[in-house]
Amino acid sequence: MTVLWVALTGAIVYLDTTAVAQIMICQPLIVCPLWGLIVGRPEIGLFFGVAFQLLWLGSFPVGAARFPEGNIGALVATAVAAGIPAAENGQPAWIVLTLATVVGILTAHLGSEVTPLVRKLMSRYSPQVVKAAQEGRRRRFALLYFGAVGIHAGAGFLLTALAFLVGKWIFALYLGPFAALGLSEALVAQTDRMLSGIWPALLGAGAAIVAGRFVQRVSAKWFVLSLAAGLGVGWLCL
Amino acid sequence: MPLSRDEARHLAARSLLLQVLLNYRTMQGSGYLFALWPWLRRSESSSVRVKACADYLNAHPVFGALAIGAMRRRIEEGDVERDPTEFGKWQESLCGPLGMVGDSLIWDRWKPLLFSLGVLLLLWFPAIEVWAGVAIGCLLLYNVPLVRLRVWAVSEGYRLGGNVLEALGHPLVGRLRKGLSIAGACVAGLLLASGVLQSGSTAWSAAAQFAVAFALMLLAVSRRWGILWSLLLALGAALLVPAILLVLPTQV
Numbered sequence: 001m002t003v004l005w006v007a008l009t010g011a012i013v014y015l016d017t018t019a020v021a022q023i024m025i026c027q028p029l030i031v032c033p034l035w036g037l038i039v040g041r042p043e044i045g046l047f048f049g050v051a052f053q054l055l056w057l058g059s060f061p062v063g064a065a066r067f068p069e070g071n072i073g074a075l076v077a078t079a080v081a082a083g084i085p086a087a088e089n090g091q092p093a094w095i096v097l098t099l100a101t102v103v104g105i106l107t108a109h110l111g112s113e114v115t116p117l118v119r120k121l122m123s124r125y126s127p128q129v130v131k132a133a134q135e136g137r138r139r140r141f142a143l144l145y146f147g148a149v150g151i152h153a154g155a156g157f158l159l160t161a162l163a164f165l166v167g168k169w170i171f172a173l174y175l176g177p178f179a180a181l182g183l184s185e186a187l188v189a190q191t192d193r194m195l196s197g198i199w200p201a202l203l204g205a206g207a208a209i210v211a212g213r214f215v216q217r218v219s220a221k222w223f224v225l226s227l228a229a230g231l232g233v234g235w236l237c238l
Numbered sequence: 239m240p241l242s243r244d245e246a247r248h249l250a251a252r253s254l255l256l257q258v259l260l261n262y263r264t265m266q267g268s269g270y271l272f273a274l275w276p277w278l279r280r281s282e283s284s285s286v287r288v289k290a291c292a293d294y295l296n297a298h299p300v301f302g303a304l305a306i307g308a309m310r311r312r313i314e315e316g317d318v319e320r321d322p323t324e325f326g327k328w329q330e331s332l333c334g335p336l337g338m339v340g341d342s343l344i345w346d347r348w349k350p351l352l353f354s355l356g357v358l359l360l361l362w363f364p365a366i367e368v369w370a371g372v373a374i375g376c377l378l379l380y381n382v383p384l385v386r387l388r389v390w391a392v393s394e395g396y397r398l399g400g401n402v403l404e405a406l407g408h409p410l411v412g413r414l415r416k417g418l419s420i421a422g423a424c425v426a427g428l429l430l431a432s433g434v435l436q437s438g439s440t441a442w443s444a445a446a447q448f449a450v451a452f453a454l455m456l457l458a459v460s461r462r463w464g465i466l467w468s469l470l471l472a473l474g475a476a477l478l479v480p481a482i483l484l485v486l487p488t489q490v
Contacts, residue, residue, distance in 0.1 A: 021254040022299060023381050024349065029356050030377065033369045042366040049369070050357050054429075057354060059465060060345040062337075068465055101473070109466045122261035126268045129259060130292040133271055133278070134285045145272055148258045194480060197447040200437035201476030203361075204451030205469060207430045210354050212459030213346070214422035226424040230431025238439055 006079045007161035009035065013071045014156020018061045018115065020149060028052035028074035035075060041082040044092055047199075048078045052104060054206025058213050061115075069111020070104075072160055077104030080167035084175070085182040093188045094195035095175070101198060103170060107163035118155050122148065241307065241396040243389075249273055249310070250388035253303045265296035265333075273306045274313070281313070290318040295329045298340020303388040305332050307395025308402035315399070328400060339406050344384070347418035352376050354425045361432050443480045451476040 009031065016026035025031065029049045036045020056070030081100035087093045125148060132140040171179055175187070215223045241249075256269035271278070271292040278284050278291065290313070297305055309329075312318070318325050356372040395402045430452075437448035451472045458468030 018260070019258050022257075024353075024377060027353055027376075029353055029360075030373050033366065033373070037366060042369075046360065046364055046366065046369060050360050050364075053353055053357050055469065057350045058459065060341075060349070062341055062345060098477075102470075105466060105469055119261050122259050123263045126259045126261050126264060126292075129268055130271065130288065133275060133288045133292070136279060136284065138279065141275065145255075145258065149255075152258070195477065197444060197477050197480060198473065200433070200440075200444040200448040201451040201473045203433040203437060204448040204453075204476065205455040205472045206357075207426070207433045207448075208452045208455035208459060208472075210350070210429050211426045212456060213350055214419065214426040216419065216423075218416075219419045219423035222420045222423040223427040226427030227431050228427075230428040231434065234431055234435040238435060 002079070002083065003161055003164055006035075006075065006164045007157045010072050010075055010160020010164075011153040011156040013075055014069070014159065015149065015152050017069070017071050019152040026071040028056065028071060031071065032074050032078040035078050036082060039079075039082045041086075041092075044082050044097075045078055047092070047097060048074055048081070048100070048104065051101070051199075051202040051206065052077065054209060055105075055202070056108070057206075058209040066112050066116060068108035069114065069159065070108045072111050072156065072163065073104040073106075073108030076107045076160060076163040076167055077101060079164055080171060083168065084171065084179055087183060087188045087192075088185060093183050093192060094198060095187065095191040096171075096183070098195045098198045099171060099174060100167070101202065103163070103167040107159075107167070110163060111159055114155055114159050118152060121151065125151070241310070241393050243393075246307070246389050246392045246396075248276075249306050249392045250303055250385070252276075253299070253306055253388055253392070256299050256302050264292060264294045266299075266302060267292045267295050270295055270302070270306060270309060274310055277310065278313075286322070287313050287318050290322055290325055290329075293326050293329055294333075296333045297336030298344060300344055300384050300387055301336045301340035301391065303391035304395035304402050304405055305329075305336060307392040307397070308332075308399055309395075311396045311399035317400070332403065335403050335406055339411060343411070343414060343418070347415065347422055349380065351418055351422045351425060352380050354422075354429060358425060358429055358432060361429075361436065443483055446483065447476040447479045450479055 013026040013031055016022060016024070032049035032052065033042060033045035036042045052070060052074035056068065056074070059067045059070065061067050077100040080103055081092060081096050084092070084096045125144075129141060129144045129148070132144055175183060211223065252273040255272055256266050258272070259268035260266055271288060274291055278287055281287060291309060295305060312325065312328075353376060356376045359372050360369060391405070394405050398404055433448055433452070434445070438445040454472040454475055455468060458472065
């Protein structure tokens with residue numbers, strides 16, 4: 001049943017990313033914590049919301065450009081990780097967060113192949129819509145136009161469902177078939193120390209992406225000033 | 239006669255579906271047809287006009303509202319019937335400027351700035367209550383100005399007609415671009431500082447992992463490497479840092 005709800009959410013995310021309105025409810029910072037909140041795992045939603053928001057800030061859906069479907073990837077990572085119970089200390093195990101991060105990145109890559117397919121399909125679909133308008137067929141025009149919204153939603157639904165199921169399979173492969181019932185203490189203890197580094201690594205990669213997006217020759221001095229001020233104030237507070 | 243406020247709002251609302259038929263042949267073309275359709279189907283010689291509206295055009299979805307207003311004005315004045323070839327060339331001439339200005343202001347600066355500010359807040363106050371405020375704030379701050387911009391753009395496009403690109407020469411455009419760049423650079427600096435402080439406050443190895451991922455990703459961004467492999471490389475290399483730190487002293 002979870003797969004259906006994830007896929008429905010994925011359809012909305014996919015629509016908002018490129019096709020309809022683009023009011024940014026698709027952003028990881030919105031959709032991941034919301035999913036976490038709904039399934040009772042807000043900490044996982046916050047983790048992926050922050051991490052994936054940073055990672056995908058550098059890419060945007062422009063014209064004919066191919067771009068990673070990072071928003072769907074973030075949702076799938078959150079949903080897959082939220083399916084594994086917390087460790088003994090009440091926190092999610094780092095192995096779960098690390099594996100889900102990889103699943104999210106791979107999903108985004110898979111998604112970058114889906115959007116061009118939908119656009120190719122629209123190249124053949126669009127003339128029918130124009131023809132209906134030229135013939136003055138109001139109903140057919142509306143039906144075809146909103147049918148195209150359905151095609152986008154369907155693509156988002158299928159991509160999310162497939163990625164979620166593959167993600168769950170990868171989890172079962174690495175963590176054992178009963179991972180959904182909880183991880184063994186030994187496994188968490190063995191992996192936590194090594195994989196807790198995924199958080200600083202994600203922050204580092206994300207900070208580089210944001211810096212790459214904003215810092216240019218003309219704004220470099222503002223970057224350096226705010227970095228120094230941030231470090232100074234933070235040093236005093238911490 | 240200027241476009242009425244209601245008509246401008248109506249066209250702006252329909253511009254939200256501009257990208258539904260986005261395709262490699264006409265790009266957003268059919269989206270402009272959808273936006274103007276309620277008016278077009280009541281107008282004369284609509285078949286020629288429909289074809290002209292659905293021709294190749296690609297702009298930023300918000301700045302495309304300028305094109306919607308301008309197309310409506312030019313079609314009303316009979317420009318499509320008078321010289322369809324010139325109308326098509328004019329449409330194509332809008333693509334570059336409307337796309338570039340919209341992309342550089344909204345995709346490149348406004349959206350990343352707002353959401354990285356949200357991330358910055360959540361890094362220091364990681365609570366779901368704070369997130370609720372951040373999410374509502376980001377959505378309102380992002381959408382309210384853009385809705386107003388769409389309505390204004392439709393009216394302004396209609397007023398300027400064929401000279402719609404004059405709207406992009408507004409001094410505010412340049413000032414906004416510069417201001418958002420500076421604000422973005424400041425947020426990027428604060429984010430980097432936050433990352434350093436948060437990683438460094440836990441363990442030296444975490445700080446090293448942060449630094450390795452940052453350096454590799456910065457290299458990837460500057461060299462324009464593919465995002466997927468760059469991310470996997472940066473994250474993988476960072477995860478190996480503790481193992482290297484353990485091995486190094488024994489080797490020395």
